[in-house]
Amino acid sequence: xxxxxxxxxxxxxxxxxxxxxxxxxxxxxxxxxxxxxxxxxxxxxxxxxxxxxxxxxxxxxxxxxxxxxxxxxxxxxxxxxxxxxxxxxxxxxxxxxxxxxxxxxxxxxxxxxxxxxxxxxxxxxxxxxxxxxxxxxxxxxxxxx
Numbered sequence: 001x002x003x004x005x006x007x008x009x010x011x012x013x014x015x016x017x018x019x020x021x022x023x024x025x026x027x028x029x030x031x032x033x034x035x036x037x038x039x040x041x042x043x044x045x046x047x048x049x050x051x052x053x054x055x056x057x058x059x060x061x062x063x064x065x066x067x068x069x070x071x072x073x074x075x076x077x078x079x080x081x082x083x084x085x086x087x088x089x090x091x092x093x094x095x096x097x098x099x100x101x102x103x104x105x106x107x108x109x110x111x112x113x114x115x116x117x118x119x120x121x122x123x124x125x126x127x128x129x130x131x132x133x134x135x136x137x138x139x140x141x142x143x144x145x
Contacts, residue, residue, distance in 0.1 A: 042135050043073035045081050050092050054144070055100040063096055063104050064143040067118070070136030080132035087129065091121050104144055111139055 047067045054061040069088070071077045095118070096104065107114060119137040126132050 041072065042070040043078070044068045044070050044136075044138070045078070046140070047085065047088065050089065052093065052096050054096070054104050055098075061101045062143075062145045063099075064141070064145075065092070065139060066141035067092075068136075068138045068140055069122075069134055070138065071132060071134050077132050080126075080130040084126060084130055084132065087125055088122050091118070091125055095121070101144070108142055108144065111142070115139055 045068065047069060050063075050065040050067065052063050054063050069081055071081060099107070115137050119134050122134050122137060126134070
């Protein structure tokens, strides 16, 4: 009698295991094959936070920018982006060093325009120094105090 009970319990456990496995298994149609997932065509590299004082008669004011640079994902481009980071930061200084608080606030009302302008200026400077061409410049944070 105990052998029969053990056999029934074993069959019940096997059946439960089968149903549990089929319940938790995802259908094959929902899984994307690994070979269909493309590598991104742009790699983003964050620049070090940029902080510059902004002219104001009454208070000490600052502009804080976090930027990310987008470029084709090659080893040479990555090395060039690291190498020429000081040159790109210099472009930022030239852009914002002589701006007053009101001008800065007005400039950043159109962030897309600022991003396009910076990308153009960065690419102009890089063209004479490197084969690196930026595909994108993203302002990921802006703080105007």
